[in-house]
């Protein structure tokens with residue numbers, strides 16, 4: 001196959017009057033990791049949820065293998081290999097760990113991942129598979145959310161704020177699994193508010209500022225000043241006067 005695996009083409013998404021994503025384009029090749037970074041409210045979740053089919057674009061397209069998938073509902077996208085690990089995990093908290101994984105397998109795309117493979121990846125899971133999800137720690141729940149997405153055999157894994165609310169040691173453990181996942185031929189779109197986390201894991205970085213692309217590049221090309229400017233806007237950051245932030 002030639003051409004990118006996933007392509008976002010001139011995508012614009014509104015929530016009512018608010019333009020949350022404004023003419024954003026990028027693509028991801030097979031086996032590639034793209035980090036989308038941006039401040040709170042930049043449009044990152046809207047972007048991922050639109051790729052997963054949970055929001056409809058005002059204009060522009062989402063393409064998988066060169067085919068426009070705009071009209072497909074979320075479950076059809078899962079069956080084609082687009083899986084989202086949503087911000088805040090969204091597990092079924094009264095169900096067991098294993099039942100949550102079974103839900104993920106429901107619309108699965110055929111492929112290498114199944115519950116057994118997820119249990120190899122997260123070796124603490126088998127002994128706790130009968131526990132309700134609410135009994136697990138935040139990091140463990142995040143692992144279940146990733147496992148639930150993996151059993152659907154994604155070709156593109158969309159990870160929204162993977163590290164939010166987790167201890168650094170837990171974040172490190174979760175990111176340590178990324179090479180294993182990529183080795184199965186999966187492409188990953190990582191969304192992070194934590195810039196260093198996103199940038200260090202990625203092959204390429206795409207920064208959003210108030211719904212627009214403010215910067216793209218490889219981690220090696222980008223200086224931290226450029227990243228700061230793209231992340232916070234022209235006037236730079238936290239010291240900006242309140243009224244100066246208006247666009």
Ligand SMILES: Nc1ncnc2c1ncn2[C@@H]1O[C@H](COP(=O)(O)OP(=O)(O)O)[C@@H](O)[C@H]1O
Nearest residue numbers: 015018020038039040041042043044045046047
């Ligand atoms: N369901 C929604 N309804 C209305 N506005 C929304 C909704 N989801 C997000 N927004 C708004 O869209 C903008 C982008 O939000 P979001 O995509 O969640 O950004 P991020 O994930 O980068 O923090 C914000 O201004 C947010 O308030």
Ligand SMILES: [Mg+2]
Nearest residue numbers: 044045087161
């Ligand atoms: Mg978000």
